[in-house]
Amino acid sequence: MSDNPVRVLVWDEAPTHAPKSIYPNSLNGAIAEGLNTLSGGSIIATTANIDDPNQGITEEILAAIDVLLWWGHARHGEVTDETAAKVISAVHNGLGFIPLHSAHYSKTFKGVLNCSGDLMGGWREATPPDAEEITVCAPKHPIAQGVEDFVLPQEEMYGNPFGVPPALTVVFQSYFPLGGEYFPSFTTTVGEGIDPEFTSGPGGGVGQGQGKGRVFYFRPGHEAFPTYFDSNVQRILHNGVLWAARRI
Numbered sequence: 001m002s003d004n005p006v007r008v009l010v011w012d013e014a015p016t017h018a019p020k021s022i023y024p025n026s027l028n029g030a031i032a033e034g035l036n037t038l039s040g041g042s043i044i045a046t047t048a049n050i051d052d053p054n055q056g057i058t059e060e061i062l063a064a065i066d067v068l069l070w071w072g073h074a075r076h077g078e079v080t081d082e083t084a085a086k087v088i089s090a091v092h093n094g095l096g097f098i099p100l101h102s103a104h105y106s107k108t109f110k111g112v113l114n115c116s117g118d119l120m121g122g123w124r125e126a127t128p129p130d131a132e133e134i135t136v137c138a139p140k141h142p143i144a145q146g147v148e149d150f151v152l153p154q155e156e157m158y159g160n161p162f163g164v165p166p167a168l169t170v171v172f173q174s175y176f177p178l179g180g181e182y183f184p185s186f187t188t189t190v191g192e193g194i195d196p197e198f199t200s201g202p203g204g205g206v207g208q209g210q211g212k213g214r215v216f217y218f219r220p221g222h223e224a225f226p227t228y229f230d231s232n233v234q235r236i237l238h239n240g241v242l243w244a245a246r247r248i
């Protein structure tokens with residue numbers, strides 16, 4: 001156990017369309033279990049979902065965590081504007097945020113990044129499913145530590161261009177050989193930072209124009225496939241949590 005563990009909340013929409021045969025404890029349960037097991041106590045991950053009181057999100061809950069992971073798909077419209085606003089404000093003020101896969105159309109993702117989240121290269125649920133080839137684009141990035149190029153044998157395809165702001169770093173690039181599409185997993189920062197007025201120039205230090213809130217979007221995670229049990233995916237989310245919490 002760590003004296004100062006990273007406190008994490010893994011939120012999902014309690015998706016009824018996610019097969020119980022794959023995710024008996026829902027997606028948030030699988031993700032939290034992976035984080036807790038891999039970290040050996042340096043991360044304490046708990047779960048919440050949309051059917052909890054206050055949709056699982058209050059200002060008190062957000063104030064008690066370092067990083068929020070968000071998985072939504074079919075129930076984005078049920079997330080209230082009030083719930084989304086609490087998340088957006090918290091991330092803009094320094095809460096780490098890891099939106100996963102279909103969270104690209106969530107109110108929280110679109111609000112945090114002030115973007116459309118559109119998949120302008122389309123998406124595809126193929127039969128048999130697409131493979132997803134993941135290339136490490138930034139091997140020195142903390143999120144990529146211990147990860148080499150790997151393949152998820154079954155996934156849903158998302159295609160570029162992606163309706164998001166420019167990335168701070170594209171850490172991984174996904175490639176779908178069935179159709180030749182690409183899609184990024186990337187980091188960015190939001191909110192005011194060291195110097196909110198800074199636009200360019202030597203600056204007073206590294207990252208002068210970066211915002212308070214660290215965001216890591218991770219592409220894979222379709223509910224019909226066991227992606228969150230993959231050891232590379234678990235390592236990436238573990239690293240992503242530590243990065244979003246500014247521990248690495």
Ligand code: ZN
Pocket residue numbers: 073101102156221222223
């Ligand atoms: Zn999906």
